[in-house]
Amino acid sequence: MGHQTRFGSLQNYEKGGIQTINDDPRNYAFSNIFEVAARSQPWEKVAVARNLKYVLEAIRAEDTSPWYAASHDEVATVMDGEVEIRLVKLENPLVAEDHEGTTMLEGNPKGKPMGHIVARRGHMALLPKGAAYQFRAARPGVILLQTIKGDLTIERWKEICQK
Amino acid sequence: MATTNQVGVNQHGYRTFQIGHFSFSRDEYFAHIEWPGGSHLMPVDRFLKALMRDVAWNFFYGIVNFDEIFGTTNHYGTVDIFAGLYNAGYRAQKKEYVENLDSVKARSIFEEMLDDWTVEGFDPFAAPAETGSAFGPKKGNNTRAVKRARVVAKRMAGMKGDTPLRNDQNGFPVNRQFQDVAQDEPEVHAEPGFEDEVHAFNFFGYLSRSDVTWNPSVCSAVKDSLVCPTTEEFALPVIHGNDRVEWFIQLSDEIQWEIADRDSGAPRARAVMKPGDVAAMPADIRHQGFSPKRSMLLVWENADPSLPELYARKKLKPNPVDF
Numbered sequence: 001m002g003h004q005t006r007f008g009s010l011q012n013y014e015k016g017g018i019q020t021i022n023d024d025p026r027n028y029a030f031s032n033i034f035e036v037a038a039r040s041q042p043w044e045k046v047a048v049a050r051n052l053k054y055v056l057e058a059i060r061a062e063d064t065s066p067w068y069a070a071s072h073d074e075v076a077t078v079m080d081g082e083v084e085i086r087l088v089k090l091e092n093p094l095v096a097e098d099h100e101g102t103t104m105l106e107g108n109p110k111g112k113p114m115g116h117i118v119a120r121r122g123h124m125a126l127l128p129k130g131a132a133y134q135f136r137a138a139r140p141g142v143i144l145l146q147t148i149k150g151d152l153t154i155e156r157w158k159e160i161c162q163k
Numbered sequence: 164m165a166t167t168n169q170v171g172v173n174q175h176g177y178r179t180f181q182i183g184h185f186s187f188s189r190d191e192y193f194a195h196i197e198w199p200g201g202s203h204l205m206p207v208d209r210f211l212k213a214l215m216r217d218v219a220w221n222f223f224y225g226i227v228n229f230d231e232i233f234g235t236t237n238h239y240g241t242v243d244i245f246a247g248l249y250n251a252g253y254r255a256q257k258k259e260y261v262e263n264l265d266s267v268k269a270r271s272i273f274e275e276m277l278d279d280w281t282v283e284g285f286d287p288f289a290a291p292a293e294t295g296s297a298f299g300p301k302k303g304n305n306t307r308a309v310k311r312a313r314v315v316a317k318r319m320a321g322m323k324g325d326t327p328l329r330n331d332q333n334g335f336p337v338n339r340q341f342q343d344v345a346q347d348e349p350e351v352h353a354e355p356g357f358e359d360e361v362h363a364f365n366f367f368g369y370l371s372r373s374d375v376t377w378n379p380s381v382c383s384a385v386k387d388s389l390v391c392p393t394t395e396e397f398a399l400p401v402i403h404g405n406d407r408v409e410w411f412i413q414l415s416d417e418i419q420w421e422i423a424d425r426d427s428g429a430p431r432a433r434a435v436m437k438p439g440d441v442a443a444m445p446a447d448i449r450h451q452g453f454s455p456k457r458s459m460l461l462v463w464e465n466a467d468p469s470l471p472e473l474y475a476r477k478k479l480k481p482n483p484v485d486f
Contacts, residue, residue, distance in 0.1 A: 002342065003340040003341075003342070003343070003456060004343060005340070005371075005456075006416050006417075007367075007414070007415050008437070008438035008439035013437075013439050014437050015440060016434065016435035017434075017435055018434050019434075019435070020431070020432045021431055021433070022429065022430065023431040026482070026485075026486060027443070028434065028443050028444075029482075029484050029486075030434070030441065030442045031441050032439045032441065033439040033440075034439040048441045049410040049412070049441055049443065049483075050483055051388070051409075051465040052470075052483075054385070054387070056410070056441075072385060072386060073318065073385050075390065079439065085363075087360075089357065112354070113354055114357040114361050115352045115354045115357055115361040116361075117349055117350065118349060118350035119350075122344075122367025122368065123349040123365055123367075124319070124363060124365075124383065125349065125362070125363035126360070126361075126363065126383075128360045128362075147385060148385065148386070148388070157485075157486035158486040
């Protein structure tokens with residue numbers, strides 16, 4: 001008999017949970033990426049994991065995002081849907097080297113087009129340092145972003161985590 | 164006492180090893196461990212599966228409990244080898260024993276032991292349904308299997324000069340339990356001159372082709388933030404004690420975790436994780452996972468080398484966020 005691999009999606013996810021024996025469930029900051037994205041506005045960057053300055057953000061991908069850049073690499077994994085990523089090599093660095101996290105750019109970036117990526121569920125894409133990037137999603141999807149806590153990171157642990 | 168590696172070959176055909184004052188021998192069914200004032204035995208399949216991870220991970224982050232008695236604690240340059248150190252019963256009677264040793268030397272002897280004690284047909288990295296028996300007298304070896312290196316991407320898997328992707332041609336067919344995982348690749352359209360920077364790959368497809376279980380391997384890095392996915396089936400062969408916070412993101416299927424106090428082993432919680440679930444593993448716990456079907460788990464680590472001391476000195480709280 002074949003095995004069926006189960007993934008989650010915005011439309012179809014089932015949460016597990018923390019069963020405490022002698023503990024506080026808040027120690028585990030338990031949430032679900034799809035639930036967080038389902039309750040988010042498009043392109044909100046909601047931290048679902050934080051390890052000191054580093055974060056993993058759940059992003060609801062829908063329509064066209066602003067342009068972003070960072071002083072370091074970032075990594076986007078599409079957890080649901082299809083996302084187009086456009087990349088532009090910036091003529092001049094728009095983010096200071098010591099400024100960490102994602103920065104939103106005003107308008108369109110100046111620079112040379114680097115190319116674009118069309119990523120679907122389970123695909124991982126590099127958002128390279130020195131590039132501006134923009135996401136597009138014709139239908140709602142979910143991105144898990146590996147980055148550093150920045151100006152755009154939203155922390156709403158009390159709303160998203162098991163208590 | 165000098166650290167030596169080979170004491171001899173016993174009647175079962177296996178070499179006996181000594182590390183510091185610990186001695187290790189195996190017979191047809193068990194690994195025997197002795198130290199001044201005590202001894203312990205473990206089923207040899209369980210011992211070899213734990214030893215495989217400890218060697219491949221270079222003692223990993225924090226504590227690798229082979230079982231409730233024996234294990235190692237990584238001090239990143241040196242390693243503690245212990246018996247009863249994280250067992251409340253042993254500690255209460257002051258029966259624990261620990262030696263601090265040079266990591267390179269200890270690992271070297273562990274590697275020799277793993278190679279000598281792993282018989283033909285047994286793969287300690289494989290799921291139980293995918294490997295033969297560890298038991299019996301010495302018969303051949305499986306050096307190819309026990310010498311597998313843990314994948315460590317410097318920037319992202321598949322980039323030029325980085326760890327390669329997996330495919331049929333390089334010996335990584337899709338696992339029997341992931342036959343339904345999509346193998347389509349992302350569309351990557353790089354302008355001339357940017358071929359090495361515009362990069363994406365099928366991450367889930369890559370994981371579906373992993374030939375090992377319970378082996379977090381670095382797939383992407385943002386400074387000290389390491390995405391370490393792994394495929395899991397049956398039971399984690401070690402009980403991992405944290406020296407820092409780590410996070411689990413369940414990518415597919417389900418894993419259940421038994422979570423206990425790191426130092427005493429007293430039960431604290433259970434976690435049931437389904438696709439999309441995210442949970443922190445605090446810095447003061449130990450955990451063991453159970454995966455009824457082969458599943459994909461993203462283990463997320465902060466590799467900042469200053470963290471173990473900061474947590475040990477209570478400069479950082481064991482839980483990652485307050486709310």
